Amino acid sequence: MLAFILRRLGQSVLVMLVVALIAFIMFRYVGDPIASMVGQEASSADREALRQQLGLNDPFYEQFFRFITNALQGQFGISYRLQQPVTELILSRLPATIELAFTSALLALVFGVGFGVFAALRPKTISTAAIMTGSLIGVSLPTFLIGIALIYVFAVELQWLPSFGRGQTVQIGWWRTGLLTESGLRSLILPAITLSLFQMTLIMRLVRAEMLEVLRTDYIKFAKARGLSSRAINFGHALKNTLVPVITITGLQLGSVIAFAIITETVFQWPGVGSLFINSVAVVDVPVMAAYLMFIAFVFVVINLTVDILYYVVDPRLRVSGPARGH
Amino acid sequence: MTQPVLSVEGLTVQFPTRRGILTAVDDVSFAINPGEVLGVVGESGAGKSMTGSAIIGLIEPPGRIAAGEIKLHGERIDNVSSDRMRKIRGRKIGMIFQDPLTSLNPLYTIAEQLIETIRRHLPLSHADARKRAIALLDDVGIPDAARRIDDYPHQFSGGMRQRVVIALALCADPDLVIADEPTTALDVSVQAQIIDVMKRLCADRGAAIMLITHDMGVIAETADRVAVMYAGRVAEIGPVEKVIRSAAHPYTQGLMGSIPTLSTDEDRLTQIPGAMPRLSAIPAGCAFNPRCPKVFDRCYHDRPDPLPHEDRRVACWLYDKAEAEA
Numbered sequence: 034m035l036a037f038i039l040r041r042l043g044q045s046v047l048v049m050l051v052v053a054l055i056a057f058i059m060f061r062y063v064g065d066p067i068a069s070m071v072g073q074e075a076s077s078a079d080r081e082a083l084r085q086q087l088g089l090n091d092p093f094y095e096q097f098f099r100f101i102t103n104a105l106q107g108q109f110g111i112s113y114r115l116q117q118p119v120t121e122l123i124l125s126r127l128p129a130t131i132e133l134a135f136t137s138a139l140l141a142l143v144f145g146v147g148f149g150v151f152a153a154l155r156p157k158t159i160s161t162a163a164i165m166t167g168s169l170i171g172v173s174l175p176t177f178l179i180g181i182a183l184i185y186v187f188a189v190e191l192q193w194l195p196s197f198g199r200g201q202t203v204q205i206g207w208w209r210t211g212l213l214t215e216s217g218l219r220s221l222i223l224p225a226i227t228l229s230l231f232q233m234t235l236i237m238r239l240v241r242a243e244m245l246e247v248l249r250t251d252y253i254k255f256a257k258a259r260g261l262s263s264r265a266i267n268f269g270h271a272l273k274n275t276l277v278p279v280i281t282i283t284g285l286q287l288g289s290v291i292a293f294a295i296i297t298e299t300v301f302q303w304p305g306v307g308s309l310f311i312n313s314v315a316v317v318d319v320p321v322m323a324a325y326l327m328f329i330a331f332v333f334v335v336i337n338l339t340v341d342i343l344y345y346v347v348d349p350r351l352r353v354s355g356p357a358r359g360h
Numbered sequence: 361m362t363q364p365v366l367s368v369e370g371l372t373v374q375f376p377t378r379r380g381i382l383t384a385v386d387d388v389s390f391a392i393n394p395g396e397v398l399g400v401v402g403e404s405g406a407g408k409s410m411t412g413s414a415i416i417g418l419i420e421p422p423g424r425i426a427a428g429e430i431k432l433h434g435e436r437i438d439n440v441s442s443d444r445m446r447k448i449r450g451r452k453i454g455m456i457f458q459d460p461l462t463s464l465n466p467l468y469t470i471a472e473q474l475i476e477t478i479r480r481h482l483p484l485s486h487a488d489a490r491k492r493a494i495a496l497l498d499d500v501g502i503p504d505a506a507r508r509i510d511d512y513p514h515q516f517s518g519g520m521r522q523r524v525v526i527a528l529a530l531c532a533d534p535d536l537v538i539a540d541e542p543t544t545a546l547d548v549s550v551q552a553q554i555i556d557v558m559k560r561l562c563a564d565r566g567a568a569i570m571l572i573t574h575d576m577g578v579i580a581e582t583a584d585r586v587a588v589m590y591a592g593r594v595a596e597i598g599p600v601e602k603v604i605r606s607a608a609h610p611y612t613q614g615l616m617g618s619i620p621t622l623s624t625d626e627d628r629l630t631q632i633p634g635a636m637p638r639l640s641a642i643p644a645g646c647a648f649n650p651r652c653p654k655v656f657d658r659c660y661h662d663r664p665d666p667l668p669h670e671d672r673r674v675a676c677w678l679y680d681k682a683e684a685e686a
Contacts, residue, residue, distance in 0.1 A: 251462035254418065256465065260446050261450075270465050
């Protein structure tokens with residue numbers, strides 16, 4: 034188990050290094066950093082001096098090493114556009130994105146598993162047919178369209194919920210939360226639903242398919258023959274056996290939810306990391322883009338590691354190495 | 361005369377399909393007495409397992425019991441509520457399936473599965489249920505049961521897992537155990553041990569066994585009586601030594617004849633020509649008529665019912681009194 038985690042950690046470090054290399058190349062070689070930093074009037078001597086001062090004439094590996102060292106200390110330079118340290122910028126936007134992503138993931142998980150189990154247990158009812166048809170919409174409609182449709186119905190026509198922004202927020206330490214005020218919660222509803230819809234339908238279809246598969250197995254038949262209650266069979270025995278693939282997908286999807294919150298954040302003017310990234314792309318604010326890339330890679334690596342460890346918790350067959358004991 | 365543990369009368373199981381209704385089990389009747397071992401033998405698709413599933417109330421939809429009665433200790437159980445049936449399963453009737461490798465839930469320890477089942481049926485505390493579970497594992501011959509009980513199914517071999525399955529089937533002291541091909545998936549060397557364990561434990565507890573198999577050898581060693589099934593019907597049912605030594609039904613004769621012996625020097629294995637008809641194409645009259653060496657006119661028109669013949673019942677016109685007199 035420990036060896037496995039260490040091996041996975043090693044792989045994670047490797048992945049991060051590769052991503053850092055890509056981020057660094059982008060940072061260093063997409064356009065001229067000096068040109069972005071000094072004005073038109075700077076002389077070429079001034080430019081050369083700055084170049085020397087920033088170490089841009091050093092060999093490639095030295096610069097890369099410096100980039101990594103700085104990244105480890107959480108320094109990704111100064112945003113060209115906003116003239117603030119990138120790390121500060123991202124940290125100030127992070128709570129908004131994380132609150133949105135986790136609320137969506139939670140929605141997706143709860144309703145996805147719930148509907149999926151229901152659809153598997155009652156395969157021939159009208160509700161199941163409705164759920165399955167509805168899930169097609171979630172899978173096939175693009176996120177921005179769903180967002181705009183929700184805004185039209187609930188914000189414009191019904192005027193129940195705000196159409197943009199985060200509402201009022203409360204500062205707790207460096208964390209600015211919208212979960213503690215009514216307007217913050219109301220603002221969260223539409224973006225969270227928009228972002229969760231795709232994942233929800235994906236999880237639902239997965240749970241349903243896995244569940245149907247497991248319900249056909251011999252150990253479920255044997256559990257029935259032992260006279261166990263339906264609840265024990267369906268949830269204790271069947272659902273637990275569907276968890277490994279569900280955890281995998283949910284984990285990966287959580288990463289995507291954070292990474293691709295960009296669209297939802299843009300549609301709802303949500304002040305998160307995604308909208309920061311989009312605004313930075315528009316003006317080629319390379320330090321922010323590089324840092325965002327590193328951040329998303331880090332999120333994926335951490336989630337993958339967590340998922341791998343969760344497998345061990347759920348499935349005992351992975352825990353024991355070596356051949357079966359005894360005859 | 362004692363009341364039978366189980367009596368099945370005229371049991372018919374049907375599956376509605378797009379091409380019409382298939383009858384998997386057709387008018388099957390038999391009884392099992394307390395402590396008795398009834399062997400049920402037949403080819404694949406003869407309706408053996410379906411009969412077992414019908415008794416325990418686990419026929420997969422769209423299949424359904426179309427006719428007949430199943431009585432446990434004289435009380436009907438084929439028409440009771442699913443809630444009531446759940447209390448009979450495991451408590452009154454235990455079931456053992458063919459493949460021990462897939463019968464146990466891989467994510468729970470043996471202890472968790474045993475204790476869950478015991479506490480479902482008996483009013484015991486968790487600690488007492490655990491003690492009972494360890495004693496059971498001891499009984500089925502799992503060495504070092506107190507320690508191995510916390511292992512997961514994948515840590516046991518096939519034979520050991522089937523012992524665990526037997527322990528699970530017996531953990532609430534049922535009156536009847538339905539064993540559906542309990543040894544088919546196991547090594548030959550392990551088969552005898554498993555049959556032995558099953559027979560011993562059921563004898564200790566006075567439980568009757570319905571042993572479903574296609575292995576005549578297992579039947580000969582284990583069963584008190586045997587029912588031979590063919591195409592969803594009982595062909596012959598009677599005391600095991602009588603049926604084996606002097607089979608009456610031409611199908612049983614064929615089955616016995618096709619068991620190779622070591623004493624005689626045969627080049628070819630004897631076999632019954634042809635194959636059992638599909639459920640959708642069962643011939644009129646006796647279902648065995650296309651393969652029967654002793655077929656005659658009446659077999660093509662009338663379907664024989666199992667009628668008493670000597671000390672058994674045989675579904676064959678050869679033994680019909682009227683026929684004999686004619």
